[in-house]
Amino acid sequence: MVAFRKTLRGILIMDLKKKSILLVASSLFLCGSLSAQSDVEARTAKKTLKARISQEQLMADELVRKGKYNEAEELYRTALNKQPKDPNIRNGLAYAYAKSFKLDRADEEFDKVLKEDAHNAMAHCGKAQVLLNRLQSSNGTFRKNKDALVKQAGAECNLALATDPNLPEAHYTLGRVFKEEGRLDQAEQSFLNAIRADKNYSDAYAGLGLVQLEGGRSAEAMSSFKQATALNTGNSTAHYGLGRALLQQGMADEAIKELNTSLYQFRNSAPVHFELGKAYASQGNMVAAIKEFQETIRIKPESASAYIKIAEIRENRGDIEHAIAELRSGLDLMPSNTDLLQRIATNSLRLEKISDAIKDYEAVLQTQPGNVAAVEGLTRALYLRAQKETTGAFIADNDYEAAEASIARAIQMNPNNLQLRLADAKLRSLSGKPVDLSVIGTPKNDGERVAYAEALLAQNKFAEATEQFNMLVGNANTAKSLAALGDLTLMIKDLDNAEHAFKKLATMPGGQDSAKRGLHLVAKARETTKQDLNLANDLARRKQFNSAVDKYHTAIFNDPRNSRARLGLAETLEKFFQQDSKALRESVMQYRAYESLTPGLPPKELERLHKVTARLEMRATKLERAVAEGKKPNIIARMMQR
Template sequence: MAAIKKAGSLNLFGLLAASGLVLFNPLNAQAQLPGITQPANTTTTPINQNQILTGKIKSDIIPAEQLMSQGRYAEAEEMFRELLVNNPADLAATVGLGTALAKQFKLDGADDMLDRVLKSDPNNALAFAGKANVILNRLQSSSGTIRDNRDSYLRQAEDYARRATALAPASGEAHFTLGQVYKEQGRTEDAAQELRTAVSLDPQHSQALSTLGTIKLDQGSLAEAAENFKRAINISSSNSTAHFGLGSVYLRQGQVDDAIKELNTSLYQFPNSWPVRMALGDAYAQQGNQVAAIKEYQLSILIKPENAQPYLKIADIRESRSDLELALADLRSGLSQIPYDIELRQRIAEICLKLEKADDAIKGFRTILQMSPNNPQAVKGLSQGLYIKAQKAAVGALLASNDYEAALKSLDEAIKLSPDDFELRLAQAKLMSLAGAKPDLSKMGDPQNNGEKLAYAEALMAQGEFQKATDMMKTVVASVNDPKQAFAVADVAMLNKDLDNAEAAYKKAITLSGAPERAQRGLDEVARLRKASKDDVIVADELFKKNQLDGAVDRYRHAVSTNPTLADARLGLAKSLEKMQKANSTMLMESAEQYHNYMALNPNQPIKEAEKMRQNIAKLRDKAAKLAEKESKNKRG
């Protein structure tokens, strides 16, 4: 999994570079927002075209300005305050203090200082740059109001930054601020140009270099990114963003130890950085230190609980240990913070499927479809949930439910939008098989990748083509070449209770140097399910002999849902349904289908027995059809 991962449109670096800091202080970020208006009395006077404004401050505070460009904001703040004690009317020191406060997320104090400057000097370029920085830093707040008005805030920030560059075209800080705004707006090329201009005007601007490095990192230009980060660190070793960026480069390059060193340096400088905690979690996960990884992800959550990624990554680790219930608990904790996050909801529903909590999974997928109509993954998941439910309950009850019709409708609509989605069409075929329809899968074309082959195998299994399904799964198992792929295939096989191929995939993972403990847990679960299904058949056989048919049907169904290829369970279920008193058309049709499945699983029957069973299947289907017609007439009255 990528070391730096996007959550929706949110980029980790985008949250950092906007301020030139890695620090995120939720207390400051939650400060009361000012209205998005211009400061009072800031009507800009015409600029003298013969005058070049640099934005540089007078010589007695040049040391403080240098501290600012190096990212040493707390030290700069202290120096500016000392200057203001000596001369409260010093506008240069006032704007410097306001900017230093803005960089440290002391946003209300920054606004007050910068508005004071603009009241006296409406053409102060650095004050406008500072105002833009205040807005950029407010955007890192967890406030829903701020997030909802993000575009408006960015437009105002751009207006302030443009004023700054117009008033002081030779100011590196002004161009740096405009570059930050462009980056937040997704205008990376414009941002990079402004940042390069900032560095050319002020070669000691460490933050401009580190922000330029984040852009190169996002673009995958690791060498250029590393060069910019190293230059930034050489200028200012306290530049936390640069250490974070360099650590992220090392992480992508597989230099995990070097990455952890840089990330820890960044964290030492700013302990409240949730993106650094996330990256450290990724680094420890790559090392196989899952305990340390979970700890870092949890610390990231404490700082920014509305970020979905740490919940998902903790769930990845829990799931790799087969701790599905714990994974589910962590994901639900995240959902309480971010109820509109579809990725969290999708993952929760998928884990419910693996836990065979079919009703919870169906509910989850339906909720996703309400939030995101025709979502292909949710449609596929819904069909899978219904199929699993059908294995454990009477198919007739499911077919009569609103869930079944709603799922078929959702599949139809999704296929219209994505007619080339092979897996959607296979999901439709699989669901239709529950009603006895068997679309010709061969007319859909051949699966082209492992994902399509897995879906194809599921559809074949649903149609009772057990040998073809097994053969398809075998080709997938044979093709995987790394442990992660092998475990993924094994998990899909386990979800479908294809125990033979699940066992083969777990063993393949071991040969590929996969986690032996996880593989052994999987193999143990395969063995447990095989034994449980056989035990169910033994109990069901006894109930059948005693003519306790309802109980027998329940136990045979459970055996089939646990191990669909157990022939004796199929045969027992067929006999029990056929023998039921007052059997309706659905029961008789299902009995015929189970006899058919038994024959598919037991192809070596004696010829006479096979022919006798085929005749019985034909009689059951004919009887079911006549009974269905009679039931329909009675229903119409």
């Protein structure tokens, strides 16, 4: 196969008897219809062609370079009418079809070339690019068969390389295949092979830059992108990549400039619109950001990240219901997308829709049993449910048993993950089982520290949990991280630490609005707790004990650190549920929580509380033993009166 590429300098003048120029229009590089303007410089022919290159073909090559694919097609067809057996012209026509996304027609033309020459390397390479371009479609069939299409594209590349081992386009396309498969090291090597074969191959530099960017090597990526644009200013992929790299470095204005350049060269690019949305959001221009994210979805409806970004903006405004609606619109299209489902679960938890959150977290874990964030979310939801219910009711809940099984599966897959083991400890603590956190391990990073603090809260070790949260607030040095911490502590109703985080957030640039909203919600939760506590006390005085217990639980749910609610519930359960062992054990737990929340209690009061809890535990044990022996309730009552 004859391969061609040489930098265009001035007017193309060649000895048409000895040399040929073949434009190889590379396929779209990025998911979401991002069109990389192909390298259009001609490569010097490696051998003399017998066929004469027509003026139409030269003009068509130039039109493809300018992105005028429809006009190029007309000229290629004119040239093909004159030289119907010329495989180079037919390959050029096929590439023009591929660039304008007439993929079926492109495939037909490549097949015609291969029918005449089964070893035509450029045709095999072109078919590989058509296969990769099909992945950018929203067609459900192509999306479901992604792995098979990528594998087939790789096979076509290997056929091309078997014929022409030095064909740059084949190495480049194989790099795209490896990138789709997540094999970044091999993708990088393929792009480098393409560059070795043709040092002026702009698309190969752009592909290399994207791989470097994925690997967090921003400086190297920027160098590759700049080289790509130096070779071909019309390479929209390179401008896109440069915009991404600049945005990662916080240079939003410069990033927007590069992204707009890329968008000018190819309007229908979902990835460019998505990055523009991120850039505008970083500048606080949320209206423009939402517009770009919506345009991303219009072009590529299955862009889950765009739905999440819009939801994030709604969440930051405090409009959680609207955020869930945005996420569900994406989930309707992608029902198995765990990122969307997990985000919905977290937002449901923020709205206190605990059952919905538990159901969605469990659904995520059915698909991804090792998902640490989903396990933490699930145990967080169960912690909140436990505040609303008696310990016995919580343990009897089917969700508790399902959570135990889910955590066990996750730990089996990640036996050394501290966050999972802490989540397991949290769940066991909620069920009343003794847990020694010191033997589990100590947190080494902020993610583990959050899990450790939540496990401490589940054991009612409030002071120790506060120490961990204080470290987290101290470590947070951006408005975004503080807002996330504030939202988390507010979600689990740790109002003191939420207030601490939001107050620090108020001092950060750009954090005032979120801090104001967060502090308002903290104050609202405290007022609600106060009202529920007053009503619970009133109901207890009127001997409406069941209603009183419910209201005490509601008060504790809204503020687990409210010591008076803990004490009120403990006393009510002790006095009026003497024949219920589960209620008595919960009374013990609430007395101990009260003690933990009131560190300045006089020694005599502490001694009294310890005697009360010891007596209640003994009574609960006797009741449980009697039930185990099959004794009837009236007999048990007489026994307990002795």
